[in-house]
Amino acid sequence: MDIWRGFGSDNHAGVHPEVLAAIAEANVGHAHAYGDDPWTARAVRAVRAHVGDDAQVSFVFNGTGANTVGLAAVCRPWESVICAESAHIMTDECAAPEHIANVKLVPVPAPDGKLTPELVEPALTGFGFEHHSQPKVISVSNVSELGTVYTGRELRELADLAHSKGMLLHVDGARIANAAVATGGSILTLTREAGVDVLSLGGTKNGMLAGEAVVLFGSARTDDLAYVRKQSGQLSSKMRFIAAQFVAMFEGDLWRRNATNANTMARRLVEGALDKGVEIAFPVDANEVFALLPDDVIAELQDRFHFYAWEEGLAENRSLVRLVTSWDTTGVEVDDFVRAL
Amino acid sequence: MDIWRGFGSDNHAGVHPEVLAAIAEANVGHAHAYGDDPWTARAVRAVRAHVGDDAQVSFVFNGTGANTVGLAAVCRPWESVICAESAHIMTDECAAPEHIANVKLVPVPAPDGKLTPELVEPALTGFGFEHHSQPKVISVSNVSELGTVYTGRELRELADLAHSKGMLLHVDGARIANAAVATGGSILTLTREAGVDVLSLGGTKNGMLAGEAVVLFGSARTDDLAYVRKQSGQLSSKMRFIAAQFVAMFEGDLWRRNATNANTMARRLVEGALDKGVEIAFPVDANEVFALLPDDVIAELQDRFHFYAWEEGLAENRSLVRLVTSWDTTGVEVDDFVRAL
């Protein structure tokens, strides 16, 4: 089999060896199913060290699962979720939020992928009006889908706005580790301390095999979560093997090491590209680089480096491409790419 | 950590070493996400060797996922699924079939867990009558929830009944490997050759970490499946690691070796128990033993052997317990249990 590496997605990277070792280590004897096992208890403790001791932590299989379970736990079918037009929940989950989580999505234009109170406020209408779906959640992706990162302060402003309306703030944190590293802070700073109520805590993109966590804070915590997770098909029977991955990732600093590598490599790629005169479309805060490349070189580069075109024909003879670095991206690969530009 | 083993569930057993090795082997370089990778292609081929070359095979995370995705792919919201009162989809999936797959369930009493045409027929009413949900699927579990197994001929009778009404036959095959071994046949005999239209092909209970397959046959095959799977939150991003498990299980005969061990150990347990005068409640066709034990010994036995009470106070001073053997159950464990009786 042909072995290759590239900049297509952090989902293209494999499993970090320490994660695989933790799975193997958990593979001893029997364990109670569905999370009633010591690995799950340990993984919850490990995650709580990063989100607060009183957070409700529940493991699921994947990102769509985390988003739908988290939103369904706090919304009723006549409530709506305000999100960016480019939000993963709006464009890349095949209407799972609408049909599995039973929420209405209200998309808002967000030029650089990030919501602000100013962008959100026009959508906060119709409270108490039975004809209108009731705004209940502001949802942001951190890292955003355009590679930009919200600071704790920016999140706090959105949380304050949400709370002032009796609403909640949800963070799709598929790349929350990259955001935490990018802001020089911690996951805690970008979640609990910023007033976040519901978090989809990503693991898969940062070096796990499969696994995300739904984290509920404060008044968003609810016993309903268990039923929502089960009904949504997101309750793993042999949970210890999801949990073991979180132990490997969050008991020590593997989450940070992996994200730091990805972010550092993205920075290196940007600097190299800028040296070559390439235009970068959005601030590269974390591990995603959106660049405008000449149309006549894209195909050849893709053959070698496996990245995706994002939007064609944006500027004359140039298209927007997305380059994603991963926990396993090396400087050699980045330098090869820059040379190839 | 205390290491123990028992008869609580085949979900309590860990991952077979060959499965874990296959995961590790797949962990090299990058791979396209969401199933567009060589491991997935290879796993589909491996599964097709057991269900027919033209079957549509799609991998999901867990059993509830397989059942809901399979049923949603072939049903509309006004269609219903006839199942046994004891069916996993009726009692153990927290209404996921109703709310994620959007089907109505119509339960039918089935004393030994198995449906027959006679049991099903009274529920096949209201065709063409707009007030009545339209019967569309007969769903059976093979192995059934009471440990009994359908033969190919029994399935064929149900398939013929279904097809005569324009309906489909679904098999919840969380333990289809055990059923295949039990009937001395193959998975093909119990699915395609028996007229089955939709199969939830189990992997997890038979020694995998996490992974099941939705298999659609003949006219049930549909391009809609991809959207259903994604929307249901059952599309794994790093699919190669689900696929690698299926490669390990179905390219060779690991599926059969594991199920054979489980079934053999159940037989050994039954024979030992019968020698001790224990009453067995249902035919032990595969790897589940339902036994009536004296109430005053159950707690002590559970402490040592980790099994579940199923229904209390069924007979005077006795209760029904469920004992499940697994791919890793040993003769020593079974003999210990029998001695302890």
Next chain:
Amino acid sequence: MDIWRGFGSDNHAGVHPEVLAAIAEANVGHAHAYGDDPWTARAVRAVRAHVGDDAQVSFVFNGTGANTVGLAAVCRPWESVICAESAHIMTDECAAPEHIANVKLVPVPAPDGKLTPELVEPALTGFGFEHHSQPKVISVSNVSELGTVYTGRELRELADLAHSKGMLLHVDGARIANAAVATGGSILTLTREAGVDVLSLGGTKNGMLAGEAVVLFGSARTDDLAYVRKQSGQLSSKMRFIAAQFVAMFEGDLWRRNATNANTMARRLVEGALDKGVEIAFPVDANEVFALLPDDVIAELQDRFHFYAWEEGLAENRSLVRLVTSWDTTGVEVDDFVRAL
């Protein structure tokens, strides 16, 4: 156009002249839409005189609407409703409870159409168990689908059982007026005073054009009701014309006069039929008569009297038929039918 009358259904009867007059009377000037009008306020008062001053009353279009809105207002998607196998919500609403109200239905055999604590209790399992849909509502039809009537005491026993489990009691009262007349009591006796939490209060079958009410009692009352009703498509824009019908029906005693006629005519029909040696299948408590008629006379009788066969071939050469009397059934019609027997 051929004008006929018969015993097919109380839905076959037309609109009582007083109801039509009330609609015409409300047709003056403009009125605010969606219930913010004086007729609606007056109709709510009129209904409250029969269900208690603090009941929450909300008008909808039809019976399926009332049942789904009422159940959706008090249930979450992982909660279930225990009902009789023969319940209208189970057999005659095309899975609207499952897909519009988002509840799971758990049917229970009920030989004469009525639930009892003994019949319901086996279904009250799995509380707190995340795999199992959580029992939340016991739902009965009064009058039942087999023409039998629950007394206040029978309802109280079911309500006590429900409340002891943290559950609610729902009454599908499409024919609650007939039940109230049958028990010599009032609607209040069969609802609030019996511990009922959610009522579908029927109007259409008792002489209205179209209109039912959802009534919530005590802790079941909720501001969510407005959103549920709107989302379910059950909010009438020109609400005054639904409301006017309730004014006509419940400000005076029209509801009682209509139901009394229907019940009296059913009694007359039963007595006549018994005289002719016809076997009556269930106690005729209200306005539905289930009778076993010889197969060779049914078709001829149906031609003249427009009733439905209910179940064929129940006894040798006889089938079960349903005869329904209405607010407009006359003694002459009944006597004609009896003579024709």
Next chain:
Amino acid sequence: MDIWRGFGSDNHAGVHPEVLAAIAEANVGHAHAYGDDPWTARAVRAVRAHVGDDAQVSFVFNGTGANTVGLAAVCRPWESVICAESAHIMTDECAAPEHIANVKLVPVPAPDGKLTPELVEPALTGFGFEHHSQPKVISVSNVSELGTVYTGRELRELADLAHSKGMLLHVDGARIANAAVATGGSILTLTREAGVDVLSLGGTKNGMLAGEAVVLFGSARTDDLAYVRKQSGQLSSKMRFIAAQFVAMFEGDLWRRNATNANTMARRLVEGALDKGVEIAFPVDANEVFALLPDDVIAELQDRFHFYAWEEGLAENRSLVRLVTSWDTTGVEVDDFVRAL
């Protein structure tokens, strides 16, 4: 009771006397329920005279019902509906399209309430991509929510675009009669002849008590419609009384007389307002006038004329108000209002 009239909504007007007479006329003898009666057959014929003899016509209670039933009949849960940001289905149906019809809505900015191919095309992406909800329907309101009207040619362009992508065109025709009159044409011109596939045919706003029709054209016709309507709670039991209203409206030209009056009065209002120097915000094609009025006169005018503020503070010291004329609006009322300006 205080009798008033105003410009709040065509839902504030009552029932046209000819409609009420038709209801009374249908109130004779018994009739089969659920549409199996001669009035319904006659009403279907009457409607088909305006939409084509082979159109599938099905009556429902209200506008939300018509939209959800029509969309559910032609969409699967992973399909999406492109609509204007201001569309009634997006803003005024409390997420019924998402949760009752199971579609995803993708809103598109439309400055004057009308979609064009240019506005729609950017949303037509992701075909065949399992992560993306599949675009299936373009939905427009005619009359639009801002009072503008699509011509047959404009609809044809949208239909051609839809069909070129394998999609359908839906028209929310709550005010289709007003649109037909406005374009000097017929309902046929604005529906079947323009390539429309799914129509919500309005009746209530144009002088009926309650009633709309779902109309499916060509390949959109489907036997599923009956189940969708029943499950959605939109099947009236005493259907003859919905049908009789359609007979009154569409056998003759009542639909046209009513809409003509409303449109004419709106034109008169506009001309009067323009004379007074009032700025009109959108082209007044039918019976809705959006005007910018000084903030300090609005409350006083509302007291007398019962209209709604639409958006506040749009221009300095002025707000946008909506004035709607109805089938029963008189020239005297309009002139009074203009004088009061």
